[in-house]
Amino acid sequence: MSGTLNKVMLIGHLGDDVKMHYFEGGNSIGRFPLATNETYVNRQTGERVTNTEWHNIVVRNKAAEVCEKYLSKGDKIYVEGRIKTRQWQGDDGNTRYSTEIQVTDFTFLSTKKESGDNNFSQAGPSSSTENRPAGNNPTPPQDTGEDDDLPF
Amino acid sequence: MSGTLNKVMLIGHLGDDVKMHYFEGGNSIGRFPLATNETYVNRQTGERVTNTEWHNIVVRNKAAEVCEKYLSKGDKIYVEGRIKTRQWQGDDGNTRYSTEIQVTDFTFLSTKKESGDNNFSQAGPSSSTENRPAGNNPTPPQDTGEDDDLPF
Amino acid sequence: MSGTLNKVMLIGHLGDDVKMHYFEGGNSIGRFPLATNETYVNRQTGERVTNTEWHNIVVRNKAAEVCEKYLSKGDKIYVEGRIKTRQWQGDDGNTRYSTEIQVTDFTFLSTKKESGDNNFSQAGPSSSTENRPAGNNPTPPQDTGEDDDLPF
Amino acid sequence: MSGTLNKVMLIGHLGDDVKMHYFEGGNSIGRFPLATNETYVNRQTGERVTNTEWHNIVVRNKAAEVCEKYLSKGDKIYVEGRIKTRQWQGDDGNTRYSTEIQVTDFTFLSTKKESGDNNFSQAGPSSSTENRPAGNNPTPPQDTGEDDDLPF
DNA sequence: TTTT
DNA sequence: TTTT
Numbered sequence: 296m297s298g299t300l301n302k303v304m305l306i307g308h309l310g311d312d313v314k315m316h317y318f319e320g321g322n323s324i325g326r327f328p329l330a331t332n333e334t335y336v337n338r339q340t341g342e343r344v345t346n347t348e349w350h351n352i353v354v355r356n357k358a359a360e361v362c363e364k365y366l367s368k369g370d371k372i373y374v375e376g377r378i379k380t381r382q383w384q385g386d387d388g389n390t391r392y393s394t395e396i397q398v399t400d401f402t403f404l405s406t407k408k409e410s411g412d413n414n415f416s417q418a419g420p421s422s423s424t425e426n427r428p429a430g431n432n433p434t435p436p437q438d439t440g441e442d443d444d445l446p447f
Numbered sequence: 448m449s450g451t452l453n454k455v456m457l458i459g460h461l462g463d464d465v466k467m468h469y470f471e472g473g474n475s476i477g478r479f480p481l482a483t484n485e486t487y488v489n490r491q492t493g494e495r496v497t498n499t500e501w502h503n504i505v506v507r508n509k510a511a512e513v514c515e516k517y518l519s520k521g522d523k524i525y526v527e528g529r530i531k532t533r534q535w536q537g538d539d540g541n542t543r544y545s546t547e548i549q550v551t552d553f554t555f556l557s558t559k560k561e562s563g564d565n566n567f568s569q570a571g572p573s574s575s576t577e578n579r580p581a582g583n584n585p586t587p588p589q590d591t592g593e594d595d596d597l598p599f
Numbered sequence: 600m601s602g603t604l605n606k607v608m609l610i611g612h613l614g615d616d617v618k619m620h621y622f623e624g625g626n627s628i629g630r631f632p633l634a635t636n637e638t639y640v641n642r643q644t645g646e647r648v649t650n651t652e653w654h655n656i657v658v659r660n661k662a663a664e665v666c667e668k669y670l671s672k673g674d675k676i677y678v679e680g681r682i683k684t685r686q687w688q689g690d691d692g693n694t695r696y697s698t699e700i701q702v703t704d705f706t707f708l709s710t711k712k713e714s715g716d717n718n719f720s721q722a723g724p725s726s727s728t729e730n731r732p733a734g735n736n737p738t739p740p741q742d743t744g745e746d747d748d749l750p751f
Numbered sequence: 752m753s754g755t756l757n758k759v760m761l762i763g764h765l766g767d768d769v770k771m772h773y774f775e776g777g778n779s780i781g782r783f784p785l786a787t788n789e790t791y792v793n794r795q796t797g798e799r800v801t802n803t804e805w806h807n808i809v810v811r812n813k814a815a816e817v818c819e820k821y822l823s824k825g826d827k828i829y830v831e832g833r834i835k836t837r838q839w840q841g842d843d844g845n846t847r848y849s850t851e852i853q854v855t856d857f858t859f860l861s862t863k864k865e866s867g868d869n870n871f872s873q874a875g876p877s878s879s880t881e882n883r884p885a886g887n888n889p890t891p892p893q894d895t896g897e898d899d900d901l902p903f
Numbered sequence: 904t905t906t907t
Numbered sequence: 908t909t910t911t
Binding site: 306334371402404 | 760762827
């Protein structure tokens with residue numbers, strides 16, 4: 296089924312620290328805002344304009360814990376994932392939307408905290424560690440919740 | 448400035464035809480919904496689940512016209528672009544968000560209408576035509592509005 | 600270590616059927632050539648030029664078997680992977696190079712043979728099945744050789 | 752025509768400075784090696800293995816000059832482009848191959864030399880400057896050779 | 904609202 | 908060697 300692709304690749308800076316939530320059963324989720332910039336020169340005025348785009352990044356389980364451990368506000372990261380728009384009913388009865396980037400791979404491009412290995416993937420890292428066996432994670436947390444039904 | 452990346456790559460099916468808007472001065476914009484699917488098997492129940500993600504695709508000027516000419520509801524397309532979230536104040540005073548994919552490149556993967564050339568880029572096509580000179584567009588529309596200040 | 604990215608994304612047509620090799624221990628490898636085209640108009644002459652680029656695609660184990668089963672010469676496929684250049688000494692003593700695309704994800708865009716599921720990933724499929732549990736593969740072949748030391 | 756995609760995205764470190772070549776007519780080309788790493792743990796031995804992959808990066812004209820000006824050996828860069836394999840006859844009569852990455856976009860992730868703007872694209876930068884007008888390049892070199900017939 |  |  297399918298034959299479709301939903302891929303996002305971002306390089307940006309964390310607008311805040313990683314916020315973690317832990318669930319019963321051992322699952323966890325981390326969230327942080329990521330800023331990307333676009334700069335251009337306005338044709339009419341000749342002035343330089345910079346727009347910042349904010350992305351809602353969502354990481355899960357092991358990946359979330361690694362991010363929380365090594366990333367701080369201001370750090371630079373490469374993130375790969377999928378676009379997911381959640382919707383719900385607002386108090387006023389209108390449908391509201393929130394678009395998130397669900398991370399599948401990332402690699403740290405700068406970290407304030409010390410980091411040993413800055414390459415990761417929910418399903419095997421992107422650069423060369425796609426087939427990394429467990430040895431890379433000395434004390435791995437429960438490998439659960441990847442296809443969970445959490446309301447996030 | 449910058450050192451950031453904001454890139455989206457989608458392969459999906461049009462949920463509707465391309466809707467065009469034309470502006471004074473020759474600029475135009477085309478919009479259409481694009482569906483991508485994700486399929487997985489629920490761990491607990493063993494049943495197969497398909498989720499559809501809908502993306503708001505925005506194309507401009509020449510690219511928009513090419514899309515409108517050749518694409519129809521149901522067609523399959525590869526789209527490359529940037530994520531852009533617009534926000535505004537709702538009637539209730541709350542901030543509302545709408546996330547769009549602003550297309551920079553695309554290539555048709557199926558078309559119901561006849562197509563001669565199914566490869567395009569706002570800034571040079573993706574496969575090999577990145578540096579395509581004007582000859583490819585015998586009667587090019589105004590090359591304006593790429594860095595415009597349109598309220599979209 | 601790392602903080603690097605090595606990613607290739609191709610949409611193209613198979614120039615030949617998938618050629619399989621099976622190893623003792625249950626590992627397997629599939630290879631096929633993939634063509635991508637680039638078209639541009641020569642500035643001086645005004646004539647349209649198409650260049651074809653051939654890529655050496657390498658798929659392993661389950662993924663290889665799925666490709667062999669459903670893909671034929673001429674079929675269109677989306678392929679994601681890493682660039683890997685192998686080198687060896689030629690008979691003349693010179694170093695020789697061969698660059699391959701080692702596939703991590705793919706999705707069929709057309710198949711002559713019948714296909715049920717055309718979305719796959721060595722490490723979880725790209726669209727939505729990244730976390731697909733085993734139920735998707737009723738009789739999974741040995742899950743070996745992902746981090747093997749095979750001379751390929 | 753086409754409906755194909757040939758896209759490469761790399762984050763890596765320069766193995767050497769940018770080597771420039773200038774042509775009559777104002778065209779130029781810059782070349783440098785880029786290293787990406789892949790790390791995994793060998794299943795049998797449990798030891799950590801790092802492989803380095805070297806990519807032949809090719810940049811043209813304005814982009815080449817920007818790279819030469821700001822990049823040095825060891826710097827980190829994000830590069831986007833196309834795979835191109837050139838072939839020729841060796842002295843021994845055998846066909847020889849060399850695979851290059853022809854850059855269409857890049858963004859600096861670190862520079863030893865001082866850099867004002869580290870975001871660029873042959874056809875408009877990737878993050879937000881895709882439509883950047885000329886103002887960004889105070890003294891632009893000749894905008895030629897993008898679809899040239901140079902033997903590179 | 905698409906597709907298999 | 909593919910495809911339009």
